[in-house]
Amino acid sequence: MDRLRGIKFSLRGIWLLITTESSIQVQVVVAIVATAAGFYFQLTTTEWLAQTLVIGLVLVAESLNTGIEKLSDFVHPDYHQKIGFIKDISAGAAGIAAIISLVIAGIIYFPKIALLF
Numbered sequence: 001m002d003r004l005r006g007i008k009f010s011l012r013g014i015w016l017l018i019t020t021e022s023s024i025q026v027q028v029v030v031a032i033v034a035t036a037a038g039f040y041f042q043l044t045t046t047e048w049l050a051q052t053l054v055i056g057l058v059l060v061a062e063s064l065n066t067g068i069e070k071l072s073d074f075v076h077p078d079y080h081q082k083i084g085f086i087k088d089i090s091a092g093a094a095g096i097a098a099i100i101s102l103v104i105a106g107i108i109y110f111p112k113i114a115l116l117f
C-alpha cells in the first residue's frame, strides 16, 4: 500500500513539474523534437538507447535542480551567499547534463545531417 502511495506522489510530482515549471516544459518539448528526429533519421537501437538515456538524464537533473531551488527559496527567501552557492552548483548539475546531451546529439546527428548536404 505504501508503495502505491509512493507511486501516486511520484506521478503527482511529474504532473506538477510539467504543468508548473517552464524549464521542464522546454525540456519536454526538446525531448519530443528529439524523438521526432529519431524517427525521421531512423536511429539504430543503440542510438535510441543513448538518446533516451540523455533525455532522461536532462529531465532528472532539471527536476532535481528545480526542487533544490524551491527548497532554497522556502528555507531562506532572502539573499544569502550560501543560497547562491547552493543554487549555482545545483544549476551546474543541470548544466553538465545539458552538455552531455549536446555531445550525444552531435555524435548521433552530425553524420546524418552532414549526409544531407
Ligand SMILES: Nc1ncnc2c1ncn2[C@@H]1O[C@H](COP(=O)(O)OP(=O)(O)OP(=O)(O)O)[C@@H](O)[C@H]1O
Pocket: 023, 069, 076, 077, 078, 079, 080, 081, 082, 083, 084, 085, 087, 088, 091
Ligand atoms: N536567495 C539568493 N541568495 C543568493 N543568490 C541567489 C538567491 N537566489 C538566487 N540567487 C542567484 O541567482 C541565480 C538564479 O537563481 P534562481 O535559479 O532561483 O532564479 P531563476 O533563474 O529565476 O530560476 P527560476 O526561473 O527557475 O525560478 C542562482 O544560481 C544564484 O546565483
